[in-house]
Amino acid sequence: MSSPVPPDQVDTVRGFNRFYTRRLGVLEQHLLNTPFSLTEARVLYELAYREAPLAKEIGAELGIDAGYLSRILQSFDDQGLISRKPSPDDRRQSRIGLTAKGRTTYGRLEQRSQQEIAAMLAGLQPSERSRLVASMTTIERLLRAAPSQGPVLRGPQPGDIGWVVQSHGAFYAAEYGFDTSFEALVAEIAGRFLASHDPRRERCWIAELDGAQAGSLFLVQASDEVAKLRLLLVTPQARGHRLGQRMVQEAICFARQCGYRKVTLWTQSILVAARKIYQDAGFILVATEPHRSFGTDLIGETWELTL
Known part of the structure; x- marks a missing residue:
């Protein structure tokens, strides 16, 4: 049985979340001064690193409402960023992939993200960067430790x-x-x-x-x-x-x-x-x-x- 969580610990985590999202700029309407929101950028990431997924697979991975995801994908389609092919297993479903334009667009977004994080870390001393990265690693490891997490x-x-x-x-x-x-x-x-x-x-x-x-x-x-x-x-x-x-x-x-x-x-x-x-x-x-x-x-x- 899990033990009660003290209110001050909840407040500390919420405070960290507010600070970090402001620091990364994800509360802005668009991410990293690009035309994409954070959610749209996450969808692009899934399309870049998955082999022709179904829309429902992306939605399940990101926890996105099906209607909201459908609007994002339609916007990508209108911009020529994605292609759709009927799934051989279910013709009602489509396998989605990035077009050449989509891959180029994602590559630019990825490069900008790399540059933003590198600029943030550049203001720290090497020992401070090591402490920061180690702390982030600890946070990720602990939050991934739930039994529901697979490989x-x-x-x-x-x-x-x-x-x-x-x-x-x-x-x-x-x-x-x-x-x-x-x-x-x-x-x-x-x-x-x-x-x-x-x-x-x-x-x-x-x-x-x-x-x-x-x-x-x-x-x-x-x-x-x-x-x-x-x-x-x-x-x-x-x-x-x-x-x-x-x-x-x-x-x-x-x-x-x-x-x-x-x-x-x-x-x-x-x-x-x-x-x-x-x-x-x-x-x-x-x-x-x-x-x-x-x-x-x-x-x-x-x-x-x-x-």
């Missing part, structure tokens, strides 16, 4: 990159007999991302289940037109939640938003579960090559997806 995907937080390296090393040693040279490779890839990635065109997803890390995936830039998937992992404890599929779909949506023409990846023939995820996402096997790496004989595979 989530999020960006990396302090300690996550080290977890990626350790988990890959331990898992592949136990499952496939890889030696420490594999962990060294993972450390090199993850460390390079942590030190110098471009957040506008590169991203890391951390899967979380019951408050603990459960998986990872990186998308990095190979060239102006080609992105590369790296370090896909789902822990044995988190299998059955389709986290691998969700991370790959998130990465594909992000790659499209960034304007990449192709996504490529390198994997091994023995990684049957991962190969199935890539194949189901539309990747095509384009090359194979036997090699000896990580202390064992392997068949490397290159897969590609044209966007």
Whole structure:
């Protein structure tokens, strides 16, 4: 049974909410001096990071009234920001996606948001920024701790990159007999991302289940037109939640938003579960090559997806 909440704690949280919404400017009629309200920007975000969702899926995720959402989508349609295609499962429902204009519009909004937050943080000392981010991480973790919350995907937080390296090393040693040279490779890839990635065109997803890390995936830039998937992992404890599929779909949506023409990846023939995820996402096997790496004989595979 939950204990009564003291009124002063409720007042403190409400006061923080008022302060923070004013600080981010979300009480203005339009968000970040754009033509969009906060709700409209959230709908654009869902369309950018979901693979052709139904309107009811967006409404359920954001808790938006169906009539209000319908008006937002009609406005987007009138502006040429979205396209609609009948769902093959139910012709009465439409799958919704961003048009090229819609992706460009969302990209500008995302860039402006990044700039606004960066400007806000720039006024703080490095130690103050670290305290602020750590506090925000704590707030998010605690509020997500309710039993009703299922698996989530999020960006990396302090300690996550080290977890990626350790988990890959331990898992592949136990499952496939890889030696420490594999962990060294993972450390090199993850460390390079942590030190110098471009957040506008590169991203890391951390899967979380019951408050603990459960998986990872990186998308990095190979060239102006080609992105590369790296370090896909789902822990044995988190299998059955389709986290691998969700991370790959998130990465594909992000790659499209960034304007990449192709996504490529390198994997091994023995990684049957991962190969199935890539194949189901539309990747095509384009090359194979036997090699000896990580202390064992392997068949490397290159897969590609044209966007």
